[in-house]
Amino acid sequence: MNGELKTPLPHSLQEIVGALVFASQEPLTAADLRNTIRETVLPGGEDDDAKKENEILDVYRTCTAREVEAALHGLEKELERSQIGLRLVCTGGAYRMQTVPACGRYVRALLKLDRPGRLSRASLETLAIIAYRQPITKSEIEAIRGVAVDTMVKGLVDMGLVRLVGKSELPGHPFLYGTTPQFLEHFGLASLGDLNALDPTLQRSDPKERAKLFVKKEENPQNENEDVPELPGLEAGIPDGVDAGAPADGGVWHAAERQDRRD
């Protein structure tokens, strides 16, 4: 008699998207959502009711990433409007639901959590320099801060906010540093582009342009697209999985490409 038990149909794509984001253990990109919706097996069945049902569900099944993004946008607005204590946040192109900051103290009391420590000002300054000027060498950071930054940078790498993103081909082959996806996560930034809105007097430098500074120009003039310094490999201490095509990747080099891929 199973065939006669029917689940109700979703009212809208927004409803489906909301359910998926809420239920997910991981942040989801628009592409993740679209793929899940596409791959969901429909009930099938030959009678008229089933055909009608499949017709409706088929509309969702053929949704585009753009429609999913519109649904996400609608969901975000709806959550904000309805004041249910949740909000939709986007980090590095991936969406998740979070409780609103206004209720943080209550959630913390419920979960018996202490307020987490905050980064020191020295850390934040170093991090700001890396974030806006990545890829960047230690000596460039030192030139701006006016102090040695070895301890600071090492601390930021240990905390997973900063990583080695390559090696300069300049004399001494200094390492190049950049921010991690966790950096975006930690500060609730949707993308590195958000940094530009923080302070109009300070704009992020173009990572691709900066990368060219660290490549020997005379050697491969024809390979203009291969201006990305080679990753130094194991000893680089890049946290595992960070680069594994993660949609939430706030990485430096492929930011532009990823945007293209999403459509």
Place this chain on the structure above:
Amino acid sequence: MAQAELFADEYKVDLEVFEGPLDLLLYLIRREELDIYDIPISHITAEYMKYLEVMRQLNLDIAGEFVVMAATLMVIKSRMLLPVARRVAEEGEEEDWQDPRLDLVRQLIEYKKFKDAAGKLAELEFLAQESFNTGAPKPKIEKTPQDALASLAGYDLFDLLTAFQEVLARAAEGQVGELKGARWSVPDKMDMIVAKTRSEGSVAFSRLFNATSPRGEVIVTFLALLELLRQHRITVYQNAAFHEITVMASDEVPDDKPLESPDEW
């Protein structure tokens, strides 16, 4: 507390993780309400040297950069003293003459932008920490020991040094001979500060020091304060920039947690 007999001269504070010479200069420019584009170099050099002296008295491990900056200031000062005519004669055409402060000003302005951005990031971090994920919890950022050491976030180390400078100036002079006899220890002073903040809620910075305290005691008390800040046992705040600093017991650490011995510092 076998290790309790800690004295100022055995006590090293690593300043690298706190602030640098550019911070100090910006702090002085702000405090003295100076125009960053027209810094009175001889005035600021004098002020800068005062702070270097306080740090030296505290036995703060003054980073080489502080000394380099002192030298830079001296060079700029001396070049400012040269009459323009001679400067022109020495350095060629008049149009070529550059304000000797130019490089420093550029560096300060560039640095200040990032300092301001860091402030914005601090706000974002605070807000982000107020929201909780549905589903999987947020990945936790484990703070490194270095960062815990440096977590004097939210206020200026230099404000503390200013307040300390004032207390030190009032402290009884000429008792250096007695310093060795009276054995103030940093842990004792830490206990004193904790007891005071707990019983009174908040204490004005200057009230931690007796008007008649000799310099040695003042210095040890101040080091105890820095150590307590590092351990998050107390917090300090100012109602407005350059006002009196208030010291409070911190709610970040439970009261029953024993004070760490500062000897690992």
